[in-house]
Amino acid sequence: MQPNKISDKYFVSPQIEATQIKDFAEAGFGKIICNRPNEEISRELHSNVMANAAESAGIAFDFLPLTLQRMNAEIIAKQRLLIEEADGPVLAYCESGTRCAVIWAFLQAGNMASDDILQATANAGYNLEGLHLMLD
Numbered sequence: 001m002q003p004n005k006i007s008d009k010y011f012v013s014p015q016i017e018a019t020q021i022k023d024f025a026e027a028g029f030g031k032i033i034c035n036r037p038n039e040e041i042s043r044e045l046h047s048n049v050m051a052n053a054a055e056s057a058g059i060a061f062d063f064l065p066l067t068l069q070r071m072n073a074e075i076i077a078k079q080r081l082l083i084e085e086a087d088g089p090v091l092a093y094c095e096s097g098t099r100c101a102v103i104w105a106f107l108q109a110g111n112m113a114s115d116d117i118l119q120a121t122a123n124a125g126y127n128l129e130g131l132h133l134m135l136d
Helices: 018-026 047-057 073-085 098-108 114-123 129-135
Strands: 010-013 031-034 060-063 090-093
Touching: 010 098, 018 047, 031 047, 031 073, 047 060, 073 090, 073 098, 090 098, 098 114, 098 129, 114 129
Parallel strands: 010 090, 031 060, 031 090
Antiparallel strands: none
C-alpha cells in the first residue's frame, strides 16, 4: 500500500496490516500514528498488536483514536505533539485516511491559507471542501 502524501512530514493511509509495518520502517517513516479506535476493528488490527509489530520493526508507534465527534482542540493538540516528536515522516492511518487528513487540516488552520490546506488534502485524494468555513 502506498501512503498518501499530504506534506513532506505527514502521510495518511487507510487501515494498514501489522505485516506492512516493517516496510514502512524501511521506507524511512519515523512514526506511525493509529487514529482508528479499536472498537471499529478486529482484534488482529488492534493498537496493541500494531504497536508490538512497530516495536519489532524499530519504528515509533502512537495510538490516538479519532472520531469526528471527538475531534476537539485537546485531541488536535495531541496529534500535533505526536507529529512534532517524530524522528522522520509520520504515517497516520484510520479506516480510509479521511480522519487523519481532517485532523492535519485543522492543525494547519491559522498557519496556511484554507485554500492551500484543501489543495494539499485534495492532492492526497481527500476532498475536504466541506471544512472550508471551519478552516477560515
